[in-house]
Amino acid sequence: MTMNRILLLFLLLLSFGASSQAQDDQDAFYIRKIYDNTLTNGKCYDWLQYLTRHIGGRLAGSPQAAAAVEYTKQLMKRMELDTVWLQPVMVPHWERGEPEQVRIVNSPKMGTVPLNALALGNSVGTGPMGRTAEVVEVKSLDALDSLGEQLRGKIVFFNAPMDPTELNTFAAYGKAAGQRVYGASRASRYGAVGALVRSLTTRIDDIPHTGVTVYQDGVEPIPALAISTKDAELLSRLLKEEPVQVFIRNTSHILPDKLSYNVIGEIKGSEQPDELILVGGHLDSWDVGTGAHDDGSGCVHALEVMHQIKQLGYQPKRTIRCVMFMNEENGLRGGRAYWKASNEAGEYHLAAIESDRGGFSPRGFTADGHEEVFSKKFKQVLKWLPLLEPYDLRFEKGGSGADISGLRSQKGLLFGLKPDSQRYFDYHHTPIDAPDVVNKRELELGAAAMMSLVYLLDKYGTE
């Protein structure tokens, strides 16, 4: 190599370095702009107020779910996205019926004691007369199996608490949720006539937490209800002293499947329109409360991303698609329909970001993907960390979101927005998951975090 060539190479390297620095500065500047605009002109909080205060709880199949479909479709149209459409999906239609009754009866020590209860989602009812049976407490599904035939005619009381020492409350939830999802069905195999489940929260209070229960095929469905943690502790104490009979009554019932929709809007990419970047949340919520954190916040996070793209005049190279998934809570039919259609159409989601962990102060993103490509792509993403760390954002490996999990085979990256998790399970699936427990700034910061990641994914891709 001649000296001239060496000099040339040196200058070339220098200019690469300089241009990469300029690139970083430009990106830092743009992300600052995203945050500034979201914190001053964001609309997500107003939309959340509408969804929660004017529409309310949005269980799949309910009039409120239909209203939420119409509302978010109108929002997307008003934002003048390139295309807005509804994706039809048949959803389970479960109704809670009359207020639940659960009480300890004929206790020699305490007489009759009403317990705070909510039927679990998809639970069958007891019939109008309710039923009374002796209670058997278990701390795990395995313990249930070991009791076997002793459960015949009994109401099984699943009382495994959520571990308060687990810093990541979602991990604690994951460990304890099996009893709620599978407990009733498994108890029924042994002839049990009902299931009571300790509410999934680390708080000790009077608020029952609902959530889905799943009956396995071929098992006689039995009524399943959650009771508050305080009542679970009371019941457990009493059971240590005497046999306990409980009366349960709920009139929940499943109606025929109903037609509903995922709401989808997109902005076409100018250079690689076939590479999709999805942002989404689920539009349905439980009927108790108004789904402010779960998942009204996630929906308006995703909508705000589209709003910011429009407000900032950002021209995406890839196609940005916003999806309001239907029926995450008690069927996941929206998610399944979406990814089935997408996979069949041969679509490629370069990335999908779901927000379904509440509207709290964001701390980063979990990332997941197909094992063949994940490590390489995740490394690419980690290079953006210096741009996101000033906003307290980090990346970690971990599950993304139920609604996008079926996109894995497309070999793009799957992200979940990760807000601070400490308060989430105070409100999760309860009457108090209501607009006053979502903070405007925290919500806006979540949207800005998602938009910042969308910006980087769109600009640089993941190769």
Next chain:
Amino acid sequence: MTMNRILLLFLLLLSFGASSQAQDDQDAFYIRKIYDNTLTNGKCYDWLQYLTRHIGGRLAGSPQAAAAVEYTKQLMKRMELDTVWLQPVMVPHWERGEPEQVRIVNSPKMGTVPLNALALGNSVGTGPMGRTAEVVEVKSLDALDSLGEQLRGKIVFFNAPMDPTELNTFAAYGKAAGQRVYGASRASRYGAVGALVRSLTTRIDDIPHTGVTVYQDGVEPIPALAISTKDAELLSRLLKEEPVQVFIRNTSHILPDKLSYNVIGEIKGSEQPDELILVGGHLDSWDVGTGAHDDGSGCVHALEVMHQIKQLGYQPKRTIRCVMFMNEENGLRGGRAYWKASNEAGEYHLAAIESDRGGFSPRGFTADGHEEVFSKKFKQVLKWLPLLEPYDLRFEKGGSGADISGLRSQKGLLFGLKPDSQRYFDYHHTPIDAPDVVNKRELELGAAAMMSLVYLLDKYGTE
């Protein structure tokens, strides 16, 4: 060197490596234990309930402040700390008087409009008849100076908003607080007869935020009141259209200084008792609200550290001292008395940690110290990061806490617990800084974070 010696050296190095790894494991184990115990047996939330629900707002000189002194002294005694004592301190005694009245009067467009207002701490009153004057709006103290004599006879309206785009809300507060602290005094120099100050929060709502105002020596004190951000925006809009007269009335007044106390308890160190590690918060709060975040949370954080030391049977090498400072809000007399006495006695605070940024989910610590030693000692502390990162804790350079700032000359390290700051200024110095806005888990995590840092400081020192 013979082969034997080389081998010996090699083995020695190996054992150092192994022992340092074992040390790390031991520390990780102990910190896990601190978190487990605080999250399951912590008392800080109960104490905060007592302080806020049963005692209430604790302005220096008030009966509630005296009750808080007695309560926390009793708590320390019951914990069987080695020594518990009261450090006398004369504090200003300001009383708010009757509910404030502030209203726009005789507006051609709007007639009479009441505004949500609170007298600023230490403000003089208007006299029983109140006063009415024309309002002049300014956006900064500099703008005030440029108006000069035009302010004679006027009520100056300081309307600089807290910057919502600043992620660190304390930084935004710092930039905007000058108008509240110095505005009235500076306006008085030009003959103004009153001051209205926009509340220091990024929220747009009806809640006025009080806080201290300071009159410079030789200046005629004029009444100073905060109005809510919504009312500030209304007033500002109206001023763009017409001259506005405002009536203000407050009967606040300063009484003679009163005797109060810092409450101090300590556990003697077994090896280096003269090296002090301080944990603290300030016991006084504003009279409106009950000082749940500011600074009830900080007080119970510090008390929980002592409680955890006792519960875990931890034997500190250094002396751990817990201080409940009096009168941070409107005088800092407790802090001043403490550090004056400490400096005069030649004490050495190896470290002091104040918690005075609320009871939110902790994100780490700010650290500060004397310039001669800070860099070196901070480097030592940063080595502990791998032990604290699993708990989402980080260190950054930055101010520690007002009450411990005067210990800098002792050349130890000064820390401030740094919780998530997004919600703090929603509640700060308002009637809604009440127990229901503090979350039990988040509070406990703050205490566990402080105790973990105390453990490392005590075990390793900072040299």
